[in-house]
Amino acid sequence: MKKLLLGNAAFARGLYEGGCRFVSSYPGTPSTEITEEAAKYNEIYAEWAPNEKVAMEAALGASIAGARAFCGMKHVGLNVAADPLYTAAYTGVNGGLVIAVADDPGMHSSQNEQDSRHHAIASKVPMLEPSDSQECRDYVMEAFDISEKFDTPVIVRMSTRIAHSQSVVDCGDRQEKELLEYTKAPQKYVMMPAYARGRHVFVEERTLKLTEFAETSPLNKVEINEGTKKGIITSGAAFQYAKEALGDSVSYLKLGMVNPMPVKLIRDFAAKFDEVIVIEELDDVIEAHCKKQGVNVKGKEIFGYIGELSQTIIAEKLLGKKNEMISLDADIPVRPPVMCAGCPHRGVFYALSKNKITVSGDIGCYTLGAVAPLNSMDTTICMGASISALHGFNKVRGAEAEKRSVAVIGDSTFMHSGMTGLVNIAYNATNSTVIILDNSITGMTGHQQNPTTGMNLKGDPAAAVNLEELCKAIGIKRVRVVDPYNIKETESAILEELEADAPSVIISRRPCALLKYVKHNAPLKTDADKCRGCKMCLKLGCPAISMKDGKAVIDHTQCVGCGICEELCKFDAITK
């Protein structure tokens, strides 16, 4: 049965067909749809965990219990889950354990451009890398087999262009996998020093066996084109770019298994050619392996370490070819992403921007508060860092800073890793002000449920964390809730809590305007006679408001009638 599937959906298909029973993940672009698609299969139990560490530990637990299990995350999520990963490498598995990590070369939706292959090498866990949707399905099934055969977790590395490209997939039926027997085995699963020493020996032996496997596994494909003098070693998306740019004019060694890499296979391939070039995105992982084995290759000196590759970059660097293109005689203004019309975050950022507050930011839609015209963010580092970094900032700068700075963090990010930072504020005492932007959903990744929303991944009712009670239990005495559509209330709450000589939490609560259950008001209108063109409303950075002939106008197709601009207009020029 042939289907056009997103790489991530094909990955989920591989989980289904491979008999996976348990999925626990945290959303992160470009990995999210693997878990969303897996949840659509009734045979698979699937959940959103509060963070990637919890997800991986849950999946490892399911594996130890005898099930084929999976957890998925984006590249930076694997940093959060690195702790269980490096020890899961020692314990190995019972039921097969597959981990997806999705890298984001080009940083389409990420805060850094890390290359997750380093985690596979450092943790000594095998890693496969598919190059289209068909391989996503096939490699996941193969990964389960490798996992059980070699007693190891297996990472499948995705990247944006593989995860978010649809291509044709030949699908099959599910292989039902019964729970394997669970036998107590402390030498394998209790990783205290005495037992872990034994497992490290096992890990090193396993790596030798996996290297042997890599020499002959069909995952690593050699394609010799007759009469060619140049050999290309590549993997993943880079293979597709190379094929398109160079076609049959070169020969290929495509590595489907990028850790551990074969030695003899690479040497034998390289020996056939005058010149061997490694084409890989981000770091020089394959290149460094080749050079370590004494194979003379070129790579990063041609392509560099930054951003995505493409067929045109390869054609230009290796063939000196450049495409002709048409250019218009016009300056085209950029169109950066913005907070949506009616976004509940806007009111908070307007108040912060107006009062020139230092803002310790976090990861989510609200990171867009950093851009013009709100320009209301000083730092954004990683999940949860808003709260912990604010504490450090305030500790060294003292009361002056405490009265002029806040942390902003979303509901899902707070559950992910903001809570522990708040514990630190309460425990180690700074009078910091934390604003939880509770829009009742995980927004940026496309509306996933989280522990505060009262629903689970399958759409069933679930226990909801009460944020007010949680913050109080942590030791924060000043906890209050505001409606960000009410700018005056929001602003005065922020100013009061900044002044208070105690740590405080403001929960700015209003569901995301894009949620299906949110009822929108009728779009607002401007009265051209009353509008003085003062541009006060433009300070909100609402995409529905623009100026035409010196007067503000509201685009009725975008406006959801949130009323913030109406509140701000001093001349009553904006009405229902």
Added chain:
Amino acid sequence: METRSIMIVGVGGQGSLLASRLLGNVILAKGYDVKVSEVHGMSQRGGSVVTYVKYGDKVNSPVIEKGEADVIISFEQLEAARWVPFLKKGGKIITSVQKLDPMPVITGAAAYPEDLIGKMREKGIDVTAVNALELAEEAGNAKASNVVLMGVVAQKTDFGEEVWQAALEQCVPPKFLELNKKAFELGKKAAE
């Protein structure tokens, strides 16, 4: 058949994901190899978004680069203009005449360029311009502009009516099907 490259461009939230899914399924039904590549996540929040659709006997790279697109389908004038360098010489543009000010225009840091469609035609580009928003509203919902544009594409290509109808039925939820079929028809008529 040599690989053909189509770009679908617009502003995040305008519905390019459905448009590309429709086109992808139409192409699949015709038996071609096909890749449809899109970027999810941050850029979807009102930013400039692009989807690549490539098909032929065998498609390798899922992305389209400068000077490679046979057709650019745009939901918005400025976005059509932005991606012109990606068009092949002799390539075509199908665009809605809708204009949406980007944030630098809203804040006054930049101006929305005048007569973009004229400027594209000056460069010898074959431009089909339709008022997809107005036609979508006529069909019953402004959000159906994406399907209006697919109607235009259907009229300008020869994949055949049957596969388009099947793709609509496959990709559109039943309760919106009638509305979208109407939008599709209006798009086709506009391109006659």
